[in-house]
Amino acid sequence: MDTATITAKSLLDSLFDNDILFETGVDGLYGRSGVFEEVIERFQRLVTRLGAPDKATAIHFPPGMSRATLEKSGYMKSFPQLAGCVHSFSGNERDHAKLLGMMAAGEDWTELQQATEVALTPAACYPLYPTVAARGPVPDEGLLFELSSYCFRHEPSQDPARMQLFRMREFVRIGTSDQVRAFRESWLERGKAMIESLGLPCEVDVANDPFFGRGGKMMANNQRDQGLKFELLIPVSSVEKPTACLSFNYHQDHFGQTWGLKFADGSLCHSACVGFGLERVALALFRHHGPDVAAWPAAARAVLWEA
Amino acid sequence: MRLVKLEARRKMIDRIRSLFARNDALPFDIEKLSDQDNLYDAGMTSFASVQIMLAIEEEFDTEFPERMLTRRTFASVANIAEAVSQLTEQSN
Numbered sequence: 001m002d003t004a005t006i007t008a009k010s011l012l013d014s015l016f017d018n019d020i021l022f023e024t025g026v027d028g029l030y031g032r033s034g035v036f037e038e039v040i041e042r043f044q045r046l047v048t049r050l051g052a053p054d055k056a057t058a059i060h061f062p063p064g065m066s067r068a069t070l071e072k073s074g075y076m077k078s079f080p081q082l083a084g085c086v087h088s089f090s091g092n093e094r095d096h097a098k099l100l101g102m103m104a105a106g107e108d109w110t111e112l113q114q115a116t117e118v119a120l121t122p123a124a125c126y127p128l129y130p131t132v133a134a135r136g137p138v139p140d141e142g143l144l145f146e147l148s149s150y151c152f153r154h155e156p157s158q159d160p161a162r163m164q165l166f167r168m169r170e171f172v173r174i175g176t177s178d179q180v181r182a183f184r185e186s187w188l189e190r191g192k193a194m195i196e197s198l199g200l201p202c203e204v205d206v207a208n209d210p211f212f213g214r215g216g217k218m219m220a221n222n223q224r225d226q227g228l229k230f231e232l233l234i235p236v237s238s239v240e241k242p243t244a245c246l247s248f249n250y251h252q253d254h255f256g257q258t259w260g261l262k263f264a265d266g267s268l269c270h271s272a273c274v275g276f277g278l279e280r281v282a283l284a285l286f287r288h289h290g291p292d293v294a295a296w297p298a299a300a301r302a303v304l305w306e307a
Numbered sequence: 308m309r310l311v312k313l314e315a316r317r318k319m320i321d322r323i324r325s326l327f328a329r330n331d332a333l334p335f336d337i338e339k340l341s342d343q344d345n346l347y348d349a350g351m352t353s354f355a356s357v358q359i360m361l362a363i364e365e366e367f368d369t370e371f372p373e374r375m376l377t378r379r380t381f382a383s384v385a386n387i388a389e390a391v392s393q394l395t396e397q398s399n
């Protein structure tokens with residue numbers, strides 16, 4: 001791929017042309033080739049290897065979570081534009097006939113659906129906090145989890161690095177402010193070294209989440225002023241606006257307060273998470289090293305295939 | 308002249324304080340804080356500061372420009388009053 005003139009759309013087209021991604025008719029929802037999945041699997045193994053000394057507890061959540069949990073987490077305050085709730089038909093036969101009639105007439109039949117108790121998971125760590133809180137006090141040394149989930153964000157785009165359904169791998173540390181910040185520091189270093197070992201250009205920068213509206217502008221400024229979020233950026237669909245492939249988030253005691261995550265002495269827990277955007281890392285590799293994985297630089301291949 | 312100005316500022320601060328008193332998401336009693344006390348230190352969350360921001364815009368019929376939507380602007384009652392007087396003086 002000609003990296004000098006790449007745009008989001010040309011990158012997407014070249015991924016289609018090389019049978020790495022497959023169109024589905026919806027921007028941001030794509031089929032993945034076997035090779036694409038193999039790259040993700042090998043990258044996951046690399047992450048597992050780097051994180052192994054920390055002995056995290058692994059939990060795999062499905063891509064849907066409790067809607068009540070999403071509501072209580074405050075997600076709708078900050079990101080109403082990205083959330084997705086699952087709706088389903090629960091009417092009787094008469095309602096069913098009406099639904100089919102509306103569908104046949106090209107009318108909006110979706111009003112006959114009702115919200116279920118399921119919402120799509122927006123970030124891998126959201127289902128974790130109430131699960132941990134239900135298990136009682138957090139031990140003094142804190143807790144460490146390793147998560148992986150498909151996530152949904154409603155932001156249709158022709159930028160392949162901005163998918164609506166994508167996988168996020170996370171490590172989540174719950175503990176004292178010092179413990180969780182030390183954890184984040186260690187991953188800022190490990191994450192950068194890991195991406196550099198794959199022969200990818202990257203930089204780490206302070207960042208903010210895409211909070212909704214004018215109030216969101218202030219939330220974003222607050223987040224930046226306090227250095228709560230850092231991102232590891234790699235040029236994927238644009239050189240000027242590199243893509244966040246890893247993120248390093250310090251939540252202070254937001255989730256501790258929301259879910260009552262406490263130590264035995266009653267003090268509130270802080271939390272931090274490190275997220276790996278798996279599709280984004282794979283896209284960065286294809287974008288910089290080309291569509292043929294056999295022709296990737298030996299150093300990158302050695303890290304992913306031979307270790 | 309100066310007394311009139313001070314009086315106006317006191318009134319504005321009272322209006323700002325009443326907005327805090329009406330917001331039940333705040334973990335503190337605004338009456339117990341001075342105009343200079345740091346509201347974030349007192350437990351105001353980022354989201355609560357957004358609610359306050361929107362309430363102030365409505366109360367004073369004004370709109371904060373982006374450059375003023377910072378942590379510092381909303382860090383104390385005095386800072387908010389300063390920002391509001393800048394905005395209302397500009398529009399007068």
Ligand SMILES: [Zn+2]
Pocket residue numbers: 123124125126170249273274275
């Ligand atoms: Zn997270």
